[in-house]
Amino acid sequence: KQEVTQIPAALSVPEGENLVLNCSFTDSAIYNLQWFRQDPGKGLTSLLLIQSSQREQTSGRLNASLDKSSGRSTLYIAASQPGDSATYLCARTNYGGSQGNLIFGKGTKLSVKP
């Protein structure tokens, strides 16, 4: 069974700290890896998409990397702010199609303390 694991389930850091969120998957037959943010009671906001041929993507203070051989992706958040507090989800699509099922991890709930 293909699984996506995110550790830790929850993380609390002081404002200004740089942090890394981890995502691992059980097999390397991955096509795309997408990171989302979910605020309480809200929908998912797409943060970064790493396509099959890419190894990383950057947007502002966010950097996501993908290492298929080790089955890992990381989301790096620089200079964290209280507004970054949310649940961060990673999701993969499978090799063999440009679209299809996004398989999600359970998320990491991030709390950035002022």
Add this chain to the structure above:
Amino acid sequence: DAGVIQSPRHEVTEMGQEVTLRCKPISGHDYLFWYRQTMMRGLELLIYFNNNVPIDDSGMPEDRFSAKMPNASFSTLKIQPSEPRDSAVYFCASSSSTSNEQFFGPGTRLTVL
């Protein structure tokens, strides 16, 4: 663009009633996805469409669930009859075959009493 639009945002119904959830994807997107989110199971794909045609419905829990996409700008997810275990947040997402990035709607929070 207004993004993916879902209605209603909240639905409370009694067991046995029919529930219809609606979704309008982003204009120009040719893929549409229905997901369900619960505390226990997280986010799970129910069904997805490409150019209005259902491609994979293996995530639909049982025959009580059905989904349609009559045109490129509208889709419905119907539950008949509803049961308390169907209580969850249902998300619709859409994407374009040129970018692969999925964009989610705000979700419908369904409570079945």
